[in-house]
Structure formats: C-alpha cells, structure tokens
Amino acid sequence: MQVPTVALILYPHFSVFHVAVPQAVFSMQPDGKSIFNLKIVSIDGKPQHTDNRMTVQPDGGLELVELADIVVIPGWHDLDSAPTSNISEALVRAHARGAMVVGLCYGAYALAYSGLLDEKEAATHWMAEDDFTVRFPNIKLNTNALYVESDRVVTSAGTAAALDCCLYIVRSFYGTKTANKVARILVVPPHREGGQAQFIAQPIPKSTQDAEVNRLLDYLRENLDKQYSIADLADQLFMSRRTFTRHFNNATGMSFGKWLVSTRLQRSLELLESTRLSVEKVSEMVGFQTATSFRQHFNQRFHVSPSAWRKTFTGN
Template sequence: MHRVGVLAVDGVIAFELGIPERILGTTTTADGTPLYDVRVATVDGGPVRTSAGYRVLPEHGIEVLERADTLVVPAVRGPNTGAPGAAVLGLVRRAVDRGARVVAICTGAFTLAAAGVLDGRRATTHWAHVDDFRALYPHVELDPDVLFVDDGDVLTSAGVAAGIDLCLHLVRRDHGAGTAAATARRNVVAPWREGGQAQFVESHVPDPGGGPDTRAVREWALQHLDRPLAVEELAERASMSVRTFTRRFRAETGTSPGRWLSARRLDLVRRLLETTDLPVEQVAARSGFGTTAALRQRLHADIGMAPLAYRRSHRAPAATR
C-alpha cells in the first residue's frame, strides 16, 4: 500500500490538512481494498494550532513522514510571517533525496521553496501570494495561472479546491482514470479539472442576457475529436466571430479552445489505453493525434511515458476494475 504522510505544522489551514485523507484515503479497488495509507503527523509528535482556531493532535510523529512514499505539505496561514523550522526543511530535503514524491497544497509551496527543492523547477501556488513568492524565491519557475503543476516527483497546487484536483491527479497517475473517477464520485466532486486551467475565472457561466454560449459546440467537439478542429470552425458553429468565441470560451472554461481541445484529446487517449485493447495506431486516430509518433511525443511530454508503458501501468487487473 502506498504510504502518504501529511505534515501538520503550526498555522496549518484546516481544510487543506484534511484533503489528502479525504481523497487519497477514500481511494479503493472495486472490492474496497484501500490503495493509500494516509497518516497525519507532526515533526515532534505534539499538537499544532490550525487556522480555524483549534488545535489538532495527530497520532503520529516524524517517523511516519520519514517513511512516506508521498509527503504532503498543506497550506499554512501567513506563509511569509516566518521561515519553516530547520526540522521541517530537513524533512522535505531528505524526502526528495530518498526519492519520495513531495506534494504541496496552496502555500505549502513556500515550504518546498524554502527547502530549495523547487529551484529551477516549475511550480505554482495561490494567486494571491504570487508577488511574495517571486520576491522570496526568484529561482523558481512560478506559473501563477494554473490549478496545479506536475513536475514528476515534486507537485504543487493552487488553493483550496485545487488541492482536491491535485490529489485526484495523483490517483489518476497512480491507478488510472477509472479509479480516480470512482473516488471523485464517492466524494461528490468533479472528476477532472485540467491542471492548466486558470486559477481565477471571471465568469463561470454566460451572461444571463447575453447571446449564445459555447456549451453545445464543446459537446459537439467531444464527439468529433478524431478530426481536425480549427477554432474558426468552432466559432462558425457557435454563430460567433473568432474573437467573440475565444473570449466566451475562456470565460466559460478558464482556458483557450486550443488548450481545451488538447486536454480532451489526451483524456480520450488515457481512457482508451486504460479500458480497451485497441492498437496504439487506432488510439491515435480516434483521439485526433493522427499518427503514432505524434501521440507518443505528446504522451511522453505530458506524462513521461510511452503509450504501451502507460497502458501496462494503468490497466488494473480484472478483479479491481
């Protein structure tokens, strides 16, 4: 079972502290076997104050964190009021050195950056703290416009619900889209929000008195991912100019038509590789990548795996599907 250690420190934001257990801790096989052992711990075994005005006393100490396959660092209130203690920074550095996966939720990225593990790497944090983060850690390649960043063994997310998205991403990466969708249903949350989606969307729905929206076009596009889909064609189907369509599309989805289509094609690739025995050539054709080479290049860029390797890693045994 994959061991997950969740670090609790003074000032931890209570909601974010509970996200890993709520998502990863409820992830099971079809027969109910848990896939993650999630334990909350402090570096000294003592209680910590939360942002919600109460203390928590985890049942575990630093030994759980030192053994964890994945170390999660949740958000803290006021990340710039003081640097993390030496014990916390050492814990994070040792986790990276021994090959553990390290995950930061929201302002937990400040702790990872203070430990030096984000230098030269891409990361994100809550949009409200971007200026402070950049001033403190100029060597980090900060992307403030995304929900989460997967940089292999180090992952970071934006605030609150983006932590849920990141944990579901971990499930999807570890056990496939079907298991992640089952966990999402169990917790009544959206099964997939693209990591590259914008953190802040000014208008989540079309203006009540406005003209047509892009929903119908998006639904149509999902049924035709096997063919080239230019933004001009989509705009024409929506009876809009390209400029208006692109503006409304971003307002409704938080991303551009091109990035949205690319993500949906990759979603389809994952689903076909995980749930069918179709040859890679057919997967490439059905998802609109055209050639096996193009599909292999995209999958390797996004996931770091070739199609057949991804299929072997994410196809669950028949008993657990």
Template sequence: MPREPRPRPRNADAPPHRVAVLVRDGVLPLELGLVHQLFGAAVAPPGAPDAGRRLYAVVTCAPAPGEVRTDADFPVLVRHGPEALAEADTVLVPASHGPDEPDVRGGSDPRLAAALARVRPGTRTASICTGAFVLAAAGLLDGRRATTHWKSAARFRALFPDVRLDPDVLYTDDGDVLTSAGEAAGIDLCLHMIRRDHGAAVANDVARSTVVPPHRDGGQAQFIARPVPEPERRASTGAARAWALEHLERPLTLRELAEREAMSVRTFTRRFHEEVGVTPLRWLNRQRVERARQLLEETDLPVDRVAADAGFGTGASLRQHMRAALGVSPRAYRATFRGPAALPTDAEVTPPP
C-alpha cells in the same frame, strides 16, 4: 499539463505507500481532509493479486504532537510528531492561515525547519496552496518549477527569486518535488500522484468515488476575478460542452457548438475561454484524448478504431495528439496501463507513418 508519467511497478506484497501530512497552526481542514480522502480511496484494481487492498497509508504529523489550531472553530488532535517524516515515502505540506508563509530562509518556526530536516533524501515532497512557501523556505524549490495560489504569487516571487514560479497552472511536477495552487488544486495534484504511482485506472476510480473530475483543463487564470459585466455571466457554454461529450466521434465545428447556445462564434469563443480557461479547440482535443485513454485502458479495440471513436479519425492523428498531450504513443500507453497482455496483435495496429 505535465507529461503523463509511467506508473511505478507495484509489488503486491509491498507495504502501502506512506504519506505524511505535515500540519501547522491555522491549517485548512479541507486541505488536510482531501489528502486523507483521496489517497485513502486508492485501492488495488480488480484483477490484481491484491485487489481491494489500500495502496496508501496516510498519517498526520506536526512539529510537536498535540492539539493544532485550524482556521475553523475546531482544532485537530495530531498524535504523530516529526518522526513520521523520517518514515514517509511522500511528505505533503498543506497551507495554513496565520503566520505560515515564512519570510526568511529556513522558515519562521525553527521547529518546522527541524521537522523538515528529518525527511530522507529522495523522499517525494509536495505542497498545497501556500504550503509552497514552506518548501521554498527550506530550500527544496531552488531552481525548480513550482506554483502557489495566484493571490500569493507576487510575494512568493519576491521572497524566493531562485524558484521558477509558474502562477498560471493548477499544479507542477518536477520529479520528486510537486506543488499545487489553491485548495481545490490539491485534488488535482493528489490525483496526479495517484495516477503517477498506480496508473490511470486507479486514479479514475478515486475520482469517481469522490465525484470529482480526473483531470481539469486550464490553469489558475480561469479563476482570477475579472471586471466582467453581470449580464455577460447569465449565458453559459455548459450545454454545448455536455452535448459535445456525447458526440466526440463526430467532426464537431466551432459554429455548430456556438449555435447550440444561440451565440455567435465570437461570443461563444470568448465565453468558453472565460468559463473553462482554454479555447474550445484545445478543450475538445483534450476530451478526445481522455476518451481515447479510456478506450485504450478498458477495451481491446485496435488503435484505428479507438481513433475513430474518439473523434480523431485516423490512428496517425491519435498518435500525434497523444504524444503532444501525454508524451507517449497509444500502443505504449495501453502497454503501460493495461499490461502487455492487453496489446492487440501487430495486424491490428496501424504502423507509425
């Protein structure tokens, strides 16, 4: 998972962040819709001077305005041409089913290359799924870390050897260039960009309103088909995970979780990794970090109390895990996402070891 970014300072009088979605024939309606849905649901939080104001303005554009074919039985009418790219703060390229993965540098469609040439230097650029082929063909990913759908990874690597492809992750963040894996990973990427722009509280509200998790553990490996016998799939670790989330403050053991599913520790560990994509310990630590983040954002509890309620036991342990997962200390995280006024007094903060 990328290091947790600091949200950009936001001027309440500034216009909404402009997101331009560049579509082509064969565009996947789900990918187009999720961008509009997620960014469209992001509003200034309660208590802000502009509470409730939309934080993003999303437009759909194409190399030429007009009717664009989708991979479904209906087209979309795109009213904006490539001029929208020149005005965008973020340009996002979703995937397309059809001849959408360029085989040559510059892209198979000269109109597409001309459209991308309108993007201003420094504009944040992102892709969903095989939209990464378009960014790579335009030279935007050379020397950068990127990902794409695991089914297309081998072809991508052969076409674009200068790109540092990571086919195991859900998304990558290389500063002003971001990429994601399959369609659903586009949700993860959009939430990450919202969190990066406006903080965890705004991103979490968007996740809640669209009924998706604010963060998914694991990478693409958990979705790659494996020859697992059907009887192996009947049992699940879901009940143990749900129970663990209700008891994070306790010193949970792997044996205790396995017993809740009537499995051996070995079977539970294997099944857990198959279903979630990470080990039980890594998942548990991640959930505790998420609980700590929530408490740091929403309460004034001292860091030691946050550590205890999240199951880390001590403030030192919480600091260690937050630095490993997010790259910041609990105090710095609270200052970033709640503001300096929310910080406890020095007497309430355990000094670093």
C-alpha cells in the same frame, strides 16, 4: 502494488480547509479499498490546534515521515517564518530517499525555506507571487500553473488547485481510471491541465448550467468516434454558428474544438490503460482521423507517446 503511505504534516494554527482537501483525497476508497495509507502527523505527536480552535489528534510525530512515500505540507501559517529545523530535515531526508514531497498552496513556502525547491520550478497562490519571487530568487515560479512537479517535488496554486494537484498525484500512482473515480465521488472535474491559468473564469465542468449544451456534451462523450462540425451542431440546436459558439464557450470555458480534443484525449487514456487495443484502434475509437494526428495531440498534451503512457501504467 503496495499501498503508498502519505504523511500529512500539521503545523501550528493550520487551516482546516487546507488539510481537508488532501485528507479527503488520500483517504478515499473508490472501490471499497484504501488506495493510500494516510497518516496524520504533528511535529511532536501531540494533538494540534487549528486556526479556529479545533483540535486534531494525529497518528504520530515526525517519525512517521520516515515511512512515507508521499509527504504533504497543506498550506503554511506564516510566510515570514521558516519551518523548524526538525520539519525541514524530515522533508529533505524524505526526498533524498525517494519520496514525493508536496507543498499545497502556501506549502510551497515550507519547501522553499527547506531548500527543496532550489533551482526547480514551483507554483503557489497568486497572492504570494511577488513575495515568493523576491524571497526565493533561485526558484522558477510558474505563475500560470495549477500545479507543478519538478524532481518529485510537487507544488500547487490556491486551495482549489490543491484538489487538482492531489488528483494529479492519484493519477500518477494509479492512472486515469482511478483518478476519475475519486473525482466523481468528490463531484469535481476529473482533470484540469497543470498549465492552465489559476484564474479560470469557467472551469471545465462535467455538467453546465446550460441544459441544451449539457445534452450535447453527453451525446458527444458517448459518440467520440464520429466527426462533427460546428455548423451541423448549431443547426441541431436551432442556433446560428455564432450563437452556438458563444453558448459553448460560456458553458465550458473553451472552444468546441479544444473541448473535443481534450475529451478525446481523456478517453484515450482510459482505453490505453484498461485495454490491449492498438494505438491505431484507440485513435479511431476516440475520433482522431489518423493515428498520426492522435500521436501529435497526445505528445503535445502529455509530453510522451501513447505507447509510453500505456507502458507506464500497465507495464505493457
């Protein structure tokens, strides 16, 4: 597979943090090799100033967008201002030739002004929901999403959700195993569902501040093929069922049943992508009691069958 080229577009007085997120993800080398060819782009190819007086030297001007497989607008400096015509035209041409175009956080505004989101679904920072809806009535704003993809146009919610969105793009190009490696290097959760609310009181952490629950989570991840009941697990931790449920929810932000299904599905992705095991065997190894149940949960979560997922990422 040829390494995809990412064009990261800078704009006047851009936010360092907004740019740092995609820059970090798309310059990552999880196995010692670059998985993306990242190009920093300014409108005229000249150094660009940030909102706090730093200066960034780009790789070139908008001509680099013409060569990109992925074009990213990381935020936007003025919600009342449309991009200059050369930026809008570069975005539209990129999408027309098949590139993925991404607007992170307020970057959705740049895509909306350019017409790329017309009649499509989009996400943006919750603080701009009312303004965005009024300003762009022909765009379906998903107010309960971390990120949304609609016809190769990808938008995300607030800045932290931009990281989820970038990991989603890694996963789309390289699969779950590589995306998880990148997430581990960045020390962030490998996957938060795109349909979650932007306000998540407790994100889905790999580790929590509850030591007992941490030990339990580690055990469960290593033994997903077994069957569990809340009553038995509560007894192991010398807790009542109610206390266990409260501790688990506080630590992970979700019920035990939902966490277990989500973790089993995540493990199934790795097995589907990295082995030739049958769907039935994968189902057994991750703890679903029947292959039918596995397929139902998988379809509900990913909107494709396990076999279709495998074919997408392995060609088999």
